[in-house]
Amino acid sequence: VTALNFWASWxxxxxxxxxxxxxxxxxFPTLQFLKIEAEAFPDVSEEYEIAAVPTFLVVKNGTITxxxxxxxxxxxxxxxxxxxxSISSSSASHSASSAPQADPKVALRKRxxxxxxxxxxxxxMKGTPQAPRCGFSRQTVELLGEAGVKYGSFNILADEEVRAGLKEMSDWPTYPQIYVNGELIGGLDILKEMIASGEFKKIAPPEDDINARLKSL
Incomplete structure (x- = not known):
């Protein structure tokens, strides 16, 4: 299931x-979320009959639901x-009804x-991309923006459980932390090095393949 957000900067x-x-x-990480700037992708907007912004679509198995x-x-x-x-219920139907209550540590790890x-x-990061709360987070946001990469963010100052748990899981004591395809690549200094060497572009190309991604829905 994919949620599409057609928007415009103005x-x-x-x-x-x-x-x-x-x-x-x-x-809701079990769903896919995709932002599409409507005027930047007129063919896509026309295909999905976007007449106003913002417009949100939910697509399941290639059909707008x-x-x-x-x-x-x-x-x-x-x-x-x-x-x-609906997705959770479908997954739960395959589990035994007598399954023991999940261990809090296991539940946190899964989250x-x-x-x-x-x-x-x-x-x-500390804060949000619109309002970073530390210099390292601000620099990281600027670098990702310059790289033209679509990324998600999480404000670790708003959730102590995530802040402490992620440091332990990743064995990385500081923030910001950048993950690509679920794998930790490091913090600000490593991001700078990977962008300078061109390595980051190989694993996280700029957001210029939206049409291709939509065709795969």
């Missing part, structure tokens, strides 16, 4: 809804939650593993 409601969309992507036009955060959240629960895989490139 439309004020899109800014708020983009934040809602990103928060939902972190909350839900369409939400306008800045309706409650409806978007309930729609995404509905599909996430962290889902978070680091929630985007191809995932940044765990």
């Amino acid at each position: 439309a004020a409601p899109c800014a708020d809804m983009n934040e809602v969309f990103e928060e939902l992507s972190r909350k 839900d369409r939400i036009e306008g800045a309706n955060a409650p409806l978007l959240a309930s729609t995404i939650e509905k599909h996430a629960k 962290l593993e889902d978070l680091v895989k929630s985007e191809h490139v995932m940044l765990f």
Whole structure:
């Protein structure tokens, strides 16, 4: 199941809804989330009959199951939650009903593993990309922006469980932390080195293949 967010930089409601969309992507990592700047990809917008921004679509097995036009955060959240629960219920049906209660440490580990895989490139930082709370996080956001990479982010200051747990799981004591395809590549200094050498572009190319990704839905 994939959630699509068609937006435009000039439309004020899109800014708020983009934040809602990103928060939902972190909350429901079992779904795929994709932001598409409508005017930058007119063919895609026409194919999906986008007449206004923001517009949100939910695509399942190549079919549009839900369409939400306008800045309706409650409806978007309930729609995404509905599909996430459907996926969870389907998975749960394969489990024994008498399964023992999950160990809290195991549950946290599973949550962290889902978070680091929630985007191809995932940044765990202090603050948000719009409002970094430390110089290292700000520099990391700037570098990723210059690289033209689509990435997700998580504010570790807002969740102590994630902040402490991720340091232990990754065996990396500081933030920011950058993950690619669920694997830790390191912090700011390593990111600088990989961008300078061209290695980062190989594992996280710029966001210029949206059409190809949509065709694979």
